[in-house]
């Protein structure tokens with residue numbers, strides 16, 4: 089058993105951990121980075137990047153299908169599954185190698201490989217081969233996909249995002265369980281690439297949306313494109329040779345059995361906090377075993393323990409993981425001189441088409457009586473119609489008394505760009521009146537966004 093000492097131990101070499109490691113090093117701390125799995129981050133290996141690669145191929149297929157409506161004849165569109173997955177894997181590997189290169193630049197003396205767990209309040213054991221006593225610890229252990237027992241019975245036919253991007257060809261059919269972020273992004277992409285897809289959800293939810301009007305619009309748009317039931321009644325899932333039979337009730341109540349090559353399980357992810365030996369510390373463990381922490385300092389109680397990334401209770405998105413890692417790394421190095429770091433306006437985008445956006449306060453968090461809601465349907469919005477992307481709904485929430493723009497939810501064209509514009513306005517605490525003084529070009533999607541604020545302005549007057 090090796091015994092070592094460090095100012096800071098960072099557990100997890102993902103996006104948040106690497107950010108924490110860099111920040112603590114910049115503060116001059118003696119830092120050790122511990123990683124139990126392969127280097128290269130969830131984002132690059134099985135997350136953001138390969139999913140966007142699959143979506144890019146799907147968008148190309150969709151554009152080819154739509155070309156006819158503009159008078160552009162492409163002939164029969166053929167999706168070459170082997171070529172699609174080749175590009176996904178090749179580009180994925182490139183992104184992974186860039187992330188691994190960053191880890192390779194760290195001297196070997198600063199890295200330990202193995203699973204870290206607390207054996208006392210200030211000491212971590214790494215797989216029993218090394219013990220590190222630290223002045224402060226950053227836990228950046230991420231999250232993992234979930235496969236419940238009823239899916240495990242389907243063996244290798246039940247897959248998650250950890251498996252999809254290793255496919256060497258596209259399958260014929262996939263049943264997607266979960267109409268959240270991963271389910272919607274991957275499910276729509278596979279459908280557009282010619283895979284027969286049926287999506288089974290729970291509780292009427294779609295993506296991260298909380299605004300019923302936007303949820304209804306999103307369900308209507310996606311439901312016209314592929315088989316989608318956000319409140320599915322699944323009766324049975326049975327392995328049949330190399331495929332799976334799923335018996336379910338259709339929304340009209342009819343019992344049906346359909347056969348699929350794979351079942352994609354996308355029903356949420358679980359934070360990696362349970363195997364960390366946190367019970368050996370005095371951390372107060374809340375819901376799902378996540379230690380309670382201050383989201384401005386990332387500190388767990390008054391302890392020299394900090395959290396960052398997908399293992400905490402903040403939204404599991406990449407830019408938040410980087411920010412949290414930086415705050416945790418700086419504070420771990422400076423402990424006990426801990427200070428609040430920058431937290432930005434909430435921003436979430438789902439890369440479906442049309443994409444979903446959530447900015448600032450969520451609809452479920454605003455007091456409906458205290459806000460006005462401005463909205464715009466994109467059905468007749470000029471530029472959207474030009475591009476045959478004229479569908480969707482954007483709703484903006486503004487404080488009834490002050491006119492301050494609080495947040496928005498939407499499913500609309502160019503949502504990934506609109507979302508940034510809106511989140512910057514939220515962070516700058518702009519009012520509806522100030523937003524309406526800003527320039528808007530013609531003809532652009534942002535004219536639709538302005539219409540939503542004009543609607544809010546009218547309602548503020550009333």
Ligand SMILES: Cc1cc2nc3c(=O)[nH]c(=O)nc-3n(C[C@H](O)[C@H](O)[C@H](O)COP(=O)(O)OP(=O)(O)OC[C@H]3O[C@@H](n4cnc5c(N)ncnc54)[C@H](O)[C@@H]3O)c2cc1C
Pocket residue numbers: 099100101102103104105122123124125126129130131134135136137139202203204205228229230231249270360363364396397398399404405406407409439
């Ligand atoms: C399919 C998919 C698509 C996504 N798309 C997007 C997107 O488009 N945009 C976006 O913003 N976000 C996206 N995300 C979310 C984004 O990937 C995460 O927010 C981000 O990767 C979280 O980084 P992290 O450092 O917290 O976790 P990770 O990168 O998972 O790092 C955690 C590390 O900790 C290690 N570890 C765990 N326990 C221990 C232990 N006890 N000891 C040692 N090491 C340990 C793990 O092996 C892992 O390497 C997506 C996620 C998925 C799954």
Ligand SMILES: NC(=O)c1ccc[n+]([C@@H]2O[C@H](COP(=O)([O-])OP(=O)(O)OC[C@H]3O[C@@H](n4cnc5c(N)ncnc54)[C@H](O)[C@@H]3O)[C@@H](O)[C@H]2O)c1
Pocket residue numbers: 265266267268269270271273288289290291293294295296354355356357403404405436437438439
């Ligand atoms: N574009 C992005 O930023 C992006 C992309 C992918 C993932 N992510 C992150 O990854 C996280 C995890 O994504 P996710 O899609 O796994 O989780 P999620 O929480 O977004 O969605 C899970 C969905 O599965 C449903 N569900 C739960 N149990 C079910 C069951 N038995 N059958 C059918 N449906 C069931 C839930 O009601 C929910 O709608 C997200 O919260 C997101 O922040 C982000």
